[in-house]
Amino acid sequence: MADENLEKGSTTEAPEAAPKKKKKSVWKQLAESQVAKSYFRTGIPKTRRSRLLVVLNSLWLHLHPARTRRHAVRLRYTWCMGGLSFFLFMVLTVTGILLMFYYRPTVEYAYMDIVDLREQVPLGIMRELHRWAAHLMVITVWLHMFRVFMTGSYKPPREFNWGVGVILLVLTLLLSFTGYLLPWDQLAIWAVTVGTNMARATPFLGHEGPGASLLQIGGISLVHAGNDVRFALLGGRFVGEATLLRFYVLHCVALPFVVIILMALHFFRIRKDGNISGPV
Amino acid sequence: MTENVPNRSEIEVPIEETKGETVVKTEPPKPVKKQVDRRSFFSWMGLAWLSFTAATLGMAAAIGRFFFPNVLFEPPLTFKAGYPEDYIIGAVDERFKESFGVWLVRNSEGIFALSTVCTHLGCTPNWLGAEAKFKCPCHGSGFYKTGINFEGPAPRPLERYMISYAEDGQILVDKNRKFQYEKGQWKDPDSFLKV
Numbered sequence: 001m002a003d004e005n006l007e008k009g010s011t012t013e014a015p016e017a018a019p020k021k022k023k024k025s026v027w028k029q030l031a032e033s034q035v036a037k038s039y040f041r042t043g044i045p046k047t048r049r050s051r052l053l054v055v056l057n058s059l060w061l062h063l064h065p066a067r068t069r070r071h072a073v074r075l076r077y078t079w080c081m082g083g084l085s086f087f088l089f090m091v092l093t094v095t096g097i098l099l100m101f102y103y104r105p106t107v108e109y110a111y112m113d114i115v116d117l118r119e120q121v122p123l124g125i126m127r128e129l130h131r132w133a134a135h136l137m138v139i140t141v142w143l144h145m146f147r148v149f150m151t152g153s154y155k156p157p158r159e160f161n162w163g164v165g166v167i168l169l170v171l172t173l174l175l176s177f178t179g180y181l182l183p184w185d186q187l188a189i190w191a192v193t194v195g196t197n198m199a200r201a202t203p204f205l206g207h208e209g210p211g212a213s214l215l216q217i218g219g220i221s222l223v224h225a226g227n228d229v230r231f232a233l234l235g236g237r238f239v240g241e242a243t244l245l246r247f248y249v250l251h252c253v254a255l256p257f258v259v260i261i262l263m264a265l266h267f268f269r270i271r272k273d274g275n276i277s278g279p280v
Numbered sequence: 281m282t283e284n285v286p287n288r289s290e291i292e293v294p295i296e297e298t299k300g301e302t303v304v305k306t307e308p309p310k311p312v313k314k315q316v317d318r319r320s321f322f323s324w325m326g327l328a329w330l331s332f333t334a335a336t337l338g339m340a341a342a343i344g345r346f347f348f349p350n351v352l353f354e355p356p357l358t359f360k361a362g363y364p365e366d367y368i369i370g371a372v373d374e375r376f377k378e379s380f381g382v383w384l385v386r387n388s389e390g391i392f393a394l395s396t397v398c399t400h401l402g403c404t405p406n407w408l409g410a411e412a413k414f415k416c417p418c419h420g421s422g423f424y425k426t427g428i429n430f431e432g433p434a435p436r437p438l439e440r441y442m443i444s445y446a447e448d449g450q451i452l453v454d455k456n457r458k459f460q461y462e463k464g465q466w467k468d469p470d471s472f473l474k475v
Contacts, residue, residue: 121346121350122342122345122346122348122349123343123345
């Protein structure tokens, strides 16, 4: 019985014509109102074509392929690691924006704001959600890269997207690193001190790097601790107030901005280069 | 029979069960996955969407709650303001203007607590001692020492707060209760501390 009804409702739409003779139902009136039509431009999808149009005409849905091959969604092949990375990125965006309502990136307030976020602000788990999602995203992005490598998905015509992916991996790590400083506890300060010390050794650009000593005029070195690449990164000679603000802006605005643009490109190229996990 | 053995192991059917059946019935096992029939598909999808919606609504509610902090970094609404002897008759005392937004004014009969919020658009007026008036810098509203408005756009007098004695004999100002002149509330004994 029930199966029959379902069958009817989905394929033949037989009862559709009946109410037209009578007064229009409220539902019908709503469905034909201008508001509804402006939202759902293709109407109620009844045919294969109109179902396709629903996907094509929607900003959110058109990012997906209108049709996906069965093998493409096999979990054993893709591990869904790219999708999970994107999901975690969205989790991080939402929780990150929420954290910004309470966090002030100054030496005076940063640490206590973090403590307050845990101790007295409702949903004290918010910061942990952000942190766990960040750790997970680093893991899933690596696994995504590993899977793409093992299945040979970096080969032409996907080699461009592999390059974009490598940049996205680096940006993920940079997001992780810049977020590391924001709690402004001892771990954060010294971890970033150690981490940014590596920038000293940048060839030519770091004042302790190879080649830096060659850049001098009349015995005065052009690259020193007060103007090398580490100085630009920290906004000073050591991790301080300027570094905190700098990393905050990088973490919350600059890096996500680049990541979102590159992700759009990444997803676009997946579609254009033969869709997910299919032989080209 | 023997050629079927590898097939059996593939579909993982216990051999005991198939033993009783006829040879014809042991069909060559297709690599068939369990077919999901329409009804169970819809009920599972229904359940999945229900739980997804419930989780989303729950999270939305929790995030809504997130915007209402449990601890405020604001001055409390009640405060002790010292003893009546600390206040000079006829003077407007500004010591709690910055911290609590209150002027304490003492006249020959007692003390009242005036709100420092202009009744026009909410700026903070200044007490001009030489002219003996409160003057709002935003739009020029003027108030007498009592709080009654007399010039500018302010539509009504400044508000007064509840004032009483604390247990230790200090003045206690409670900003939870306010008294408006135009409603006749300044006659309320709680709005004025007789000294």
